[in-house]
Amino acid sequence: MASETPLCPECDGEVEIPADAMENELVSCAECGMELEIMNLDPLELELAPEVEEDWGE
Amino acid sequence: MRVALLVTHIRAEEKLILAAFNKRDISPDIILDRELNFEITQGADQLAPSGIAWRDYDLVFERCVSTSRGMYALAILNNWGLRTFNTYETAAACADKLRTSIALMKCGIPQPHTRVAFTPESAMQAIEDVRYPAVLKPVTGSWGRLLARVHNRDSAEAILEHRQTLGDYNHHTYYVQEYIDKPGRDIRAFVVGDRTIAAIYRASNHWITNTARGGLATNCPVTDQLNDICVRAAHAVGGGILAVDLLEDAVGDFVVNEINHTMEFRNSSKPTGVDIAQEVIDFVIGQIGVVA
Numbered sequence: 001m002a003s004e005t006p007l008c009p010e011c012d013g014e015v016e017i018p019a020d021a022m023e024n025e026l027v028s029c030a031e032c033g034m035e036l037e038i039m040n041l042d043p044l045e046l047e048l049a050p051e052v053e054e055d056w057g058e
Numbered sequence: 059m060r061v062a063l064l065v066t067h068i069r070a071e072e073k074l075i076l077a078a079f080n081k082r083d084i085s086p087d088i089i090l091d092r093e094l095n096f097e098i099t100q101g102a103d104q105l106a107p108s109g110i111a112w113r114d115y116d117l118v119f120e121r122c123v124s125t126s127r128g129m130y131a132l133a134i135l136n137n138w139g140l141r142t143f144n145t146y147e148t149a150a151a152c153a154d155k156l157r158t159s160i161a162l163m164k165c166g167i168p169q170p171h172t173r174v175a176f177t178p179e180s181a182m183q184a185i186e187d188v189r190y191p192a193v194l195k196p197v198t199g200s201w202g203r204l205l206a207r208v209h210n211r212d213s214a215e216a217i218l219e220h221r222q223t224l225g226d227y228n229h230h231t232y233y234v235q236e237y238i239d240k241p242g243r244d245i246r247a248f249v250v251g252d253r254t255i256a257a258i259y260r261a262s263n264h265w266i267t268n269t270a271r272g273g274l275a276t277n278c279p280v281t282d283q284l285n286d287i288c289v290r291a292a293h294a295v296g297g298g299i300l301a302v303d304l305l306e307d308a309v310g311d312f313v314v315n316e317i318n319h320t321m322e323f324r325n326s327s328k329p330t331g332v333d334i335a336q337e338v339i340d341f342v343i344g345q346i347g348v349v350a
Contacts, residue, residue: 020073022068022073022076022088023068024065024067024068024088024090025067025068025069025073026067026068026069037067049067050067053124054198054199054203055124055125055126055198055199056066056123056124056125056200056201057123057125057199057200057201057203057318058200058201058301058318058319058320058321058322
């Protein structure tokens with residue numbers, strides 16, 4: 001995994017990535033609260049997670 | 059043993075599930091539902107997005123947060139003869155609250171008094187039949203979205219007009235339940251096959267107690283009575299790996315509120331002391347090779 005701290009695509013804040021992060025894992029930006037998806041681990045790429053749709057849930 | 063984990067994206071639950079598989083020396087292929095592109099008639103010989111033919115999977119474990127994607131994928135895969143958890147039949151029964159109610163009714167399992175109507179006028183009558191406060195729910199949906207506790211005729215008229223005007227046809231099936239005056243909590247029980255492995259109380263000052271909405275989870279002892287109704291409810295919708303949500307009525311009897319087929323459990327292992335992911339995966343592995 002790349003060593004630099006990735007930036008939130010929404011607010012440019014630094015996003016903490018867990019050591020056991022996986023591709024397509026959801027993480028949150030601590031600064032703006034936006035939900036993000038890890039699209040790639042090396043190099044780290046974050047995108048805004050898809051909006052919750054009406055049929056999403058358990 | 060070859061396993062596919064079908065997901066919308068990776069959440070805490072999926073990481074726990076992958077870790078539980080890994081502990082049994084199984085590394086599932088992760089398949090994203092956004093990448094699915096089935097040719098229906100070609101069957102299980104066609105390749106999954108992983109590059110592996112679907113028929114080479116001993117099991118597909120469906121964990122999509124998108125109910126429709128997961129359910130239709132299960133419909134296709136089951137009809138191609140693949141073993142999945144849960145099955146399409148179970149998912150379809152759980153994804154629709156009206157179908158869940160019918161399944162519970164057929165098996166004589168207690169549930170809140172429920173009525174269904176298809177126009178605002180008949181829905182108003184249904185609400186007044188169950189009496190105020192009544193609960194109006196969409197038949198599909200989760201995480202407590204668009205639930206309404208209706209206290210009087212004025213609010214009933216407003217909610218029904220909004221549903222009829224702003225909602226699509228799914229919101230024109232009016233599913234109305236009596237309000238159960240529960241003791242500030244409900245119960246979520248985790249059923250794996252024929253066993254209730256754990257349960258939590260979900261407490262909240264709000265009448266909606268979902269942990270997704272801030273409900274606080276504490277351990278709920280699995281009594282014989284609780285286990286019995288949960289296992290019967292799970293079997294009523296086809297069985298598998300399920301979260302049964304129950305309410306306690308005024309005299310402390312259980313009624314089944316809903317059943318979830320892609321359960322969230324990240325907040326439940328700690329208070330119960332049960333490794334829910336490992337229980338689920340050990341059950342799943344044990345079922346591979348067992349005739350469906």
